[in-house]
Amino acid sequence: MLSEFDLIKRYFKRERAGRRDVALGIGDDCALLAPTPGRQIAISSDMLVEDRHFFAGADPFMLGHKALAVNLSDLAAMGARPVAFTLSLALPKADPDWLEGFSHGLFALADAHDCELIGGDTTKGPLNICITVFGETAPGHALRRAAAQPGDDIWISGTLGDARLALAGYWKEVAFDQELQAQAAPRLHMPAPRVALGLALAAAPIAHAALDISDGLVGDLGHILAASGVGATLDVDALPAGPALARQDIALRRRFTAAGGDDYELCFTAPRERRAEVAAAAELAATPVTRVGTIDAAPGLRLVDAHGAPLDLGLKGWDHFSVP
Amino acid sequence: MLSEFDLIKRYFKRERAGRRDVALGIGDDCALLAPTPGRQIAISSDMLVEDRHFFAGADPFMLGHKALAVNLSDLAAMGARPVAFTLSLALPKADPDWLEGFSHGLFALADAHDCELIGGDTTKGPLNICITVFGETAPGHALRRAAAQPGDDIWISGTLGDARLALAGYWKEVAFDQELQAQAAPRLHMPAPRVALGLALAAAPIAHAALDISDGLVGDLGHILAASGVGATLDVDALPAGPALARQDIALRRRFTAAGGDDYELCFTAPRERRAEVAAAAELAATPVTRVGTIDAAPGLRLVDAHGAPLDLGLKGWDHFSVP
Numbered sequence: 257m258l259s260e261f262d263l264i265k266r267y268f269k270r271e272r273a274g275r276r277d278v279a280l281g282i283g284d285d286c287a288l289l290a291p292t293p294g295r296q297i298a299i300s301s302d303m304l305v306e307d308r309h310f311f312a313g314a315d316p317f318m319l320g321h322k323a324l325a326v327n328l329s330d331l332a333a334m335g336a337r338p339v340a341f342t343l344s345l346a347l348p349k350a351d352p353d354w355l356e357g358f359s360h361g362l363f364a365l366a367d368a369h370d371c372e373l374i375g376g377d378t379t380k381g382p383l384n385i386c387i388t389v390f391g392e393t394a395p396g397h398a399l400r401r402a403a404a405q406p407g408d409d410i411w412i413s414g415t416l417g418d419a420r421l422a423l424a425g426y427w428k429e430v431a432f433d434q435e436l437q438a439q440a441a442p443r444l445h446m447p448a449p450r451v452a453l454g455l456a457l458a459a460a461p462i463a464h465a466a467l468d469i470s471d472g473l474v475g476d477l478g479h480i481l482a483a484s485g486v487g488a489t490l491d492v493d494a495l496p497a498g499p500a501l502a503r504q505d506i507a508l509r510r511r512f513t514a515a516g517g518d519d520y521e522l523c524f525t526a527p528r529e530r531r532a533e534v535a536a537a538a539e540l541a542a543t544p545v546t547r548v549g550t551i552d553a554a555p556g557l558r559l560v561d562a563h564g565a566p567l568d569l570g571l572k573g574w575d576h577f578s579v580p
Numbered sequence: 581m582l583s584e585f586d587l588i589k590r591y592f593k594r595e596r597a598g599r600r601d602v603a604l605g606i607g608d609d610c611a612l613l614a615p616t617p618g619r620q621i622a623i624s625s626d627m628l629v630e631d632r633h634f635f636a637g638a639d640p641f642m643l644g645h646k647a648l649a650v651n652l653s654d655l656a657a658m659g660a661r662p663v664a665f666t667l668s669l670a671l672p673k674a675d676p677d678w679l680e681g682f683s684h685g686l687f688a689l690a691d692a693h694d695c696e697l698i699g700g701d702t703t704k705g706p707l708n709i710c711i712t713v714f715g716e717t718a719p720g721h722a723l724r725r726a727a728a729q730p731g732d733d734i735w736i737s738g739t740l741g742d743a744r745l746a747l748a749g750y751w752k753e754v755a756f757d758q759e760l761q762a763q764a765a766p767r768l769h770m771p772a773p774r775v776a777l778g779l780a781l782a783a784a785p786i787a788h789a790a791l792d793i794s795d796g797l798v799g800d801l802g803h804i805l806a807a808s809g810v811g812a813t814l815d816v817d818a819l820p821a822g823p824a825l826a827r828q829d830i831a832l833r834r835r836f837t838a839a840g841g842d843d844y845e846l847c848f849t850a851p852r853e854r855r856a857e858v859a860a861a862a863e864l865a866a867t868p869v870t871r872v873g874t875i876d877a878a879p880g881l882r883l884v885d886a887h888g889a890p891l892d893l894g895l896k897g898w899d900h901f902s903v904p
Contacts, residue, residue, distance in 0.1 A: 279620055283807070284725050285657035285791050286622035286715070291615045296603055298610035299698065301712060303668035305705030333609035344627040344710045374623065377710075381629030386668045386701075386710035388625060391610070401608050467609050483607070 258350040260378055267359040268343070268373060275372050278340055287374035289340060291392065297339075298391040298398065300330035306383040311426070316354045318445040319385070320361025326470065327389035328369060328449035329520045333468040335399045335458020336391030338371035338451060344388075346381030369451055397458045399466035399524065404484035406553040408464055408525035411534060411545050413450050416473060417509065418443035418498025420516030430508065440500035447520035453545070456537035457524060463534070466524035472515035474557065474571045477523055481557060490514070490549040492569070493562035514559065515571040525551050582674040584702055591683040592667070592697060599696050602664055611698035613664060619716040621663075624654035630707040635750070640678045642769040643709070644685025650794065651713035652693060652773035653844045657792040659723045659782020660715030662695035662775060668712075670705030693775055721782045723790035723848065728808035730877040732788055732849035735858060735869050737774050740797060741833065742767035742822025744840030754832065764824035771844035777869070780861035781848060787858070790848035796839035798881065798895045801847055805881060814838075814873040816893070817886035838883065839895040849875050 258266070269282050280288035291297055304323050306312050324341065331338050343362070347354075366373060371389070422440035424430045450468070457463040465480045473495070481488055493506075495513035502509070526534050531547075538545040552558075559567040582590070593606045604612035615621055628647050630636050648665065655662050667686070671678075690697060695713070746764035748754045774792070781787040789804045797819070805812055817830075819837035826833070850858050855871075862869040876882075883891040 279719070280722070280724070285654040286624040286660060286722070288658075288717070288722055289621040289623065290719065291621060293617060297613040297615060297621065299613060299666060299714075300610040301666040301668045301700050301710075303670055303701045303703055303705075303708070303710060305670050305703055305708075308703060308705055330609040334612075336610060342623060342625040342712055344625045344712075346627055346629050346708060376625050377627045379627055379629055379632060381627075381632055381708065382706040384627070384629075384670060384705065384708045384710075386625075386627060386708075388666055388668075388712040390623075393612070395603070395614065398604070398610070398612055400604070 258352070263350050263355065263378055267355045275339065275370065278372050278374055281372065281374045289390065295392040296395055296398070298331055298334045298336035298393050299388065300327055301386065301388040302326050302330070304385040315445070316357030317361035320358040321365050321446050323385045323387055324362055324365050325447045325449050326520065327387045328371065328451055329447065329468040331389055331391040332449050332451045332454035333399065333466050333522055334391070334393060335397060335454045335461070335466065336393040337455060338369040339390045339392055340372045340374045341366070341387050341389040343373060343376040344386040345376065345378045346384040347378065348380070348383060393458065397461050399454065399458050399461070399463050401465055401467055401480050401483040404465035404480050404486050404525040404551045405527070406486055406551055407528065408551040409528050409531065409547050410488060410490065410549040410551060411524050411526060412496060412548050413453055413522040413543050413545050415496045415498040416469070416519050416521060417501040417512035417516040419447070419518035420512040421498065421501045421504070436500050436503065440498065443498055444518055447518070449520060450522045450543055452541035453522060453538065453543040456541045460533065462530050462537055463524040463526045466522055469519040469521050469523050470517065472517045472571070473513070473523060474515045478557060480523070480525065487552040487555040487557060488549055489552055489558045489560060491562065492559050492567055494546065494548045496546045510567070510569055511571070514569055582676070587674050587679065587702055591679045599663065599694065602696050602698055605696065605698045613714065616716055620719055620722070622655055622658045622660035622715040622717050622722065623712065624651055625710065625712040626650050626654070628709040639769070640681030641685035644682040645689050645770050647709045647711055648686055648689050649771045649773050650844065651711045652695065652775055653771065653792040655713055655715040656773050656775045656778035657723065657790050657846055658715070658717060659721060659778045659785070659790065660717040661779060662693040663714045663716055664696045664698045665690070665711050665713040667697060667700035668710040669700065669702045670708040671702065672704070672707060717782065721785050723778065723782050723785070723787050725789055725791055725804050725807040728789035728804050728810050728849040728875045729851070730810055730875055731852065732875040733852050733855065733871050734812060734814065734873040734875060735848050735850065736797070736820060736872050737777055737846040737867050737869050739820045739822040740793070740843050740845060741825040741836035741840045743771070743842035744836040745822065745825045745828070760824050760827065764822065767822055768842055771842070773844060774846045774867055776865035777846060777862065777867040780865045784857065786854050786861055787848040787850045790846055793843040793845050793847050794841065796841045796895070797837070797847060798839045802881060804847070804849065811876040811879040811881060812873055813876055813882045813884060815886065816883050816891055818870065818872045820870045834891070834893055835895070838893055
């Protein structure tokens with residue numbers, strides 16, 4: 257039987273040299289970060305619970321990836337550069353196969369972003385993964401939800417809705433074939449945090465407001481509108497559907513792009529004078545972006561179709577306490 | 581039914597002015613810390629699981645206190661000054677009474693240490709509380725586990741064993757009266773993190789190595805010995821028993837002071853030439869300290885009684901995966 261200390265040593269403590277700004281990593285009462293002088297530390301924490309954020313028996317490699325990805329996505333939404341993270345883990349048992357897969361998925365993504373595991377906790381309990389991530393950003397450069405301005409364009413990175421489509425397949429909400437499910441599923445299990453795009457947008461800074469879309473675009477965009485005291489017009493038919501969703505009918509496309517959930521794309525606003533710079537940032541980050549609407553002075557979110565006619569999709573955002 | 585956003589707004593987002601070094605608190609994708617120039621950030625994360633770290637149905641006020649206290653205790657053990665924390669919370673349901681009690685217990689302790697809640701996550705799931713805490717410390721002043729030197733005195737803050745005695749009462753391991761249980765129970769439910777003492781010991785710095793005793797002194801001291809490549813002699817009869825435990829027989833006193841668990845006292849080492857400064861730091865922090873042994877060059881931990889004779893208590897530290 258693996259002890260708690262053996263488990264940390266075997267799966268989570270690594271021998272290779274760490275980042276220079278990590279003064280002390282795993283193994284003491286605290287880790288120590290030595291922040292770059294003059295930089296601010298961006299901090300976010302996400303908790304993933306079995307049967308709520310992922311299926312019981314989920315593949316541990318993909319779960320390790322996703323647990324860190326959703327946190328890196330928050331750094332991306334602020335335009336912060338990843339530095340380090342802590343991992344707290346409640347496990348029903350210390351299963352070597354699970355730990356091997358989970359830690360490999362976790363570290364593959366961490367290494368791709370030079371983000372170091374510096375501490376955390378492990379305990380016995382119902383499966384629960386809580387990661388807290390640290391990034392750095394220059395003062396005044398962070399992309400805040402409250403910074404949208406009337407007249408701003410609204411932009412979306414990548415594509416929307418395939419994660420939700422994959423869920424619909426698992427839940428048998430829609431009938432479709434295995435090949436379509438195989439196309440959509442990676443978007444649900446292995447989201448790619450848009451870190452490079454967030455950094456490019458914050459560097460100048462080109463963008464005004466930003467957030468990452470985790471609970472569905474309409475609900476999440478609502479947070480930008482509320483924080484900024486503005487409204488918006490969203491062209492639902494301009495929303496970029498994922499390749500699997502693009503093969504579905506227009507009603508499903510509209511619903512799952514506008515309010516799918518688990519997209520982990522960035523929604524950001526930028527002045528219309530900066531369209532060329534947005535395009536250049538997207539090019540630099542190798543991340544496609546699509547213009548999907550406009551920030552208005554008038555409050556409220558207006559959904560319109562390709563012809564500018566009002567659409568009522570009867571949508572709402574995801575809320576963990578209002579669903580069964 | 582409370583939504584996730586209402587829940588955060590009602591119980592965890594506060595209107596009062598925050599710390600100056602918290603550039604952005606709750607409500608965006610990330611919080612932003614503006615670290616004091618030249619300081620390092622000490623970071624620790626602890627996860628508390630129902631039926632493992634606390635009883636099902638535990639008083640929510642005391643639970644809010646304890647969840648933060650065990651994290652502040654890690655900052656104390658590094659000699660770091662509390663700054664801020666994140667709270668991630670999985671709840672079976674959004675129960676207003678529970679949330680009210682929990683948030684009050686949490687903020688009472690947070691305010692006492694000027695430690696600001698800057699973000700986190702809430703979700704539905706089996707009750708799980710994960711706090712990540714941030715403190716600051718001057719480079720080179722953090723109290724590291726690896727810094728013990730042969731010849732150092734070993735010191736303990738406060739008293740040991742009453743938390744374990746309270747557990748023994750709940751578990752019916754020992755028979756004792758309600759009055760004794762009432763005396764011991766606060767040490768289990770409302771530990772006082774030794775932040776002031778940690779700061780005083782790190783300021784000069786007076787102490788060499790330190791940690792907080794959460795899993796029993798013998799096991800935890802073992803971490804200092806392993807990290808420092810040294811051994812120790814521990815005078816078990818010098819260990820300061822809590823007031824309830826002090827009324828028990830010597831066998832129980834020895835067992836629960838040496839390997840109780842949940843003590844959240846500091847164990848630290850300091851050169852014998854600094855005894856007067858240790859006493860002054862204890863006075864400044866209004867925290868009693870007791871000298872209980874010596875760090876040796878020879879590896880291994882030797883337990884001795886008041887006469888210096890070897891003691892074998894057959895003890896081991898707490899391990900979350902080796903117990904049922």
